[in-house]
Amino acid sequence: MLTKRQLLVLKEIIRLFTESGQPVGSKTLMEELPIHVSSATIRNDMAALEEQGLITKTHSSSGRVPSTRGYRYYLDNLVEPAAATPNEIAAIQQGFGGHFYKIDEIVAQSARILSNLTSYTAISLGPEVANIRLTGFRMVPLGNHQVMAILVTSNGNVENQLFTLPPEVDSGEVEKAIRIINDQLVGLPLGQVAQKLQADVPAVLFKYMTSPNGFLDIFGNVLQKAAAERFYVGGRLNLMDYVEDGDVGQIKRLLAMMEPEQGAINQLLNPAMVSDLQVRLGSELTPDALANLSVITAKYSVGEHGTGMIALIGPTQMPYSKMIGLLTTFREELAKRLTNYYTHFDQ
């Protein structure tokens, strides 16, 4: 359908447009292309590319700009990942250099490193193992009826929440309840824990406590927190730099999207929906706040400890080859760092 040279022209248009942000004309292409043909020849090729819907003009006598279809074609067939530079690798390793007390800290740091490296906005999701198990539950009285509930999960995450116990609750009873929770529920996947919490547990607790409801609420609450998908965003403010020239409305919608309460990000980065390493163009996606942006997602795997995801949000005119290469390296380093964490942690 398309000749070799036409594909070369497409690739070059994308390269030049990415660099300059300006529509690319036939004369510029003639100077930049490795092969030597006249501008008229290139114009013919461009006409063919436009016929296929891969490039468009901004007006009847302007240079050409890659269309969404053009980018899609480029990403599916033409793009060649560029390896990360030594500097970048060093920066990644340095970013992971410190000491971390939770996996979540490492994951959060990922987003920071990645956004620093790219000047785009980065989002990271922790490694999600199919069945995280409950490994412990504590309640620590702090005086004044205040109690801190602490829940530990098999992936090493710790969740805590503060509560006030009604004065009438007997502390001996609470002790017993905690023992029951630990006996009956520890070791089970969180899903099953939640389930049992509705089914068998209340009955058992009633034997030992006069009013287990408050207690169950507390436990359920922390459990929910621990089971919630969490994501971390780095370089939030970077998106101001590449959003359609000062479109405050879009910036606002994007920033709002990144609030955890909104489900937007979890939907966008649903692991079931994206493949191993994938570029999605904003114009192909549903939330129209992403128009003229694009999202690169990459999954990373930490073996038995599950797989997670990192994402980069940037302008559609992104240097894809560079970014894809960078993400490829990055996810390896991240996986290494996490594996390292788990090794020390499991020992």
Place this chain on the structure above:
Amino acid sequence: MLTKRQLLVLKEIIRLFTESGQPVGSKTLMEELPIHVSSATIRNDMAALEEQGLITKTHSSSGRVPSTRGYRYYLDNLVEPAAATPNEIAAIQQGFGGHFYKIDEIVAQSARILSNLTSYTAISLGPEVANIRLTGFRMVPLGNHQVMAILVTSNGNVENQLFTLPPEVDSGEVEKAIRIINDQLVGLPLGQVAQKLQADVPAVLFKYMTSPNGFLDIFGNVLQKAAAERFYVGGRLNLMDYVEDGDVGQIKRLLAMMEPEQGAINQLLNPAMVSDLQVRLGSELTPDALANLSVITAKYSVGEHGTGMIALIGPTQMPYSKMIGLLTTFREELAKRLTNYYTHFDQ
């Protein structure tokens, strides 16, 4: 210096400019003013006001706009606070309706309520008692050498942090160290705690522990967290609506300012620097990100539990009388709610 009518004109210019955002001309004023004089008369008055530097023109034949000095004069002499409406009061009370487990939750909620009510950006600072005391320190082992350190302060705040203990540390020793901390430091103001931590405590610990340094680091770390000034921001994104028409740079600087790592907010809301209820115009303030904005700050007092602060950041053309009235009511409600919290808490 200035006649009654001239002050009326100034007030009216501010009112109309606040409403419309447009420069105000003599003809408009003639129609809006309660007194009946010709536009020429008003022009004379305007000339006098301009002479005093209270109003300016945007160009030689435009209407007038209040200058910074004009606003200052208005705020110092002319403004009449407008009482909060029943709706607003109801909204505040409803916002404080839920159950809170920490004062910080109430303070954070303050910022949310206030930004919802005003569509501006609100910032809240918790009540700061001169000497918060340490009331308890716990360390909860969670398995896998993970330990959660928990610190409780006299103002009811609880701070926690996760740590990994080196395997060689003896748990019996840690127990002892915790007992020492509780014996020696509980009851003291945080400042003194920090001081003693440097001075006497290490010597005492050395008697009971082989290597107390790690332990001291942990405690110091949580202590620092507990002593840190925290502020809460509500309606961050609102500022996109009133910043100089789509000045993305300024938006970015403002949002960056609100990151806790930056000291900017703590500097802006330094209780020592502002009076009871105060309006500061952006052009009078140092961080130039605040140009063409203004900051209203109001202190609130919870008796012996200290005083805190709430602030509103909005455009210079704010309906000041309304906002001042609203803040006055709000701080009372907030103080009530906090007093209520402490009452239940102390009992």
Place this chain on the structure above:
DNA sequence: TTTTAGCACTGGCAAACAATGAGTGCTAAC
């Protein structure tokens, strides 16, 4: 059949210019 030179054509963009109109300052009369 493919490539190239040549040329007329298109549409965005910026500069130059005019018309409009809101609002002013000033003067002289009330």
Place this chain on the structure above:
DNA sequence: GTTAGCACTCATTGTTTGCCAGTGCTAAAA
């Protein structure tokens, strides 16, 4: 002290104009 009247100013809007990058097409060359 107040007002009517008037000339003046300047942002804004619309129009015209020239410029130019870049195009599509045609006919000749390879």
